[in-house]
Amino acid sequence: MTAAPDPPHIPVLLGSILREVAPVSGLWLDATFGAGGYARGLLEGGADLVIGVDRDPLAFEMAADWAGTFGDRLRLVEGTFSDLDTLAGAALGVANTSGILDGVALDLGVSSMQLDLAERGFSFMRDGPLDMRMGQSGVSAEDLVNDAPEELLANILFQYGEERASRRIARSIVAERLKYRISTTLQLAGIVEKCLPRKKPGQSHPATRSFQAIRIAVNDEFGQLAQGLMAAERALKPGGKLAVVTFHSTEDRIVKRFMTERSSTGGGGSRYEPEAAAKTPGFTLTPKKAIAPNDDEIARNTRARSAKLRIATRTDAPALTIDLADLGLPRVEGL
Secondary structure (H helix, E strand, C coil): CCCCCCCCCCCHHHHHHHHHHHCCCCEEEEEEEEEECHHHHHHCCCCEEEEEEEHHHHHHHHCCCCCHHHHHHHHEEEECCCHHHHHHHHCCCCCCCCCCEEEEEEECCHHHHHHHHHCCCCCCCCEECCCCCCCCCCCCCHHHHCCCHHHHHHHHHHHHCCCCCCHHHHHHHHHHHCCCCCEEEHHHHHHHHHCCCCCCCCCCCCHHHHHHHHHHHHHHHHHHHHHHHHHHHHHHEEEEEEEEECCCHHHHHHHHHHHHHHHCCCCCCCCCCECCCCCCCEECCCCCCCCCCCCCHHHHHHHHCEEEEEEECCCCCCCCCCCCCCCCCCCCCEH
């Protein structure tokens, strides 16, 4: 078989995933296909078939020149990973999607192809339309920035971006949009910069947290993550692996709470709290703690600096639905 061309980005912690879940085999789903790095790695690592899921049709357009080299071992399905069990069934032509997957990989970073395209509006480093929609449909960042009430904007910036100057930035956005429509990335970045101290050497761009927060709101990323984790539990067979790579603390907290909750057997209790009812865990933690990139990976790929990998192994217990409040999702009223 002819080797596929090199991917346009380096998949973060892919080596760690392949090592921790070895031997790779059976049916896997790459729930955030992007540039295809994880799917390729899984196929080359021994997976029999990989289903690639992405909400962005551009991902599949960009994969057209190499995806065919894997033949029927790679199947691509457009959709959001919150529906990954249903999408897996569609790719396989089966109605019962319970326990059909040997593994699910989730990389929650923004795709480099999206960041690199100015017209997608994700980056404050390039001037482009203020868009940020991963699926290229629905409410855009421009719509949100220009139409949302000041309090809602402030709450988005604080809850989703952990931006301490959220109220100051929201007030400035509202003042500026009375003069003109904020329609480009550099317009928004400039407004945010004026609200914050000048960047010092080694610090991230002042607009980093604000752009992150607005992108998360536009794409409902935290809601999608919670639903995707539960969909993975439904779709994985006993012994199946769930591997999730996160890039900031809120994402990691949601994943950690999900895996902790679904690997718990209950019990415990204290003199202050009653003992929790015993339950059969849906996962075991393998390993128990998050895996971080080593110095060599960070040197090769600075994008990996903040990444964490968590892996859990599915048991034969029935899948459960978890109250989103128990996962610590930030709440933004009015969104």
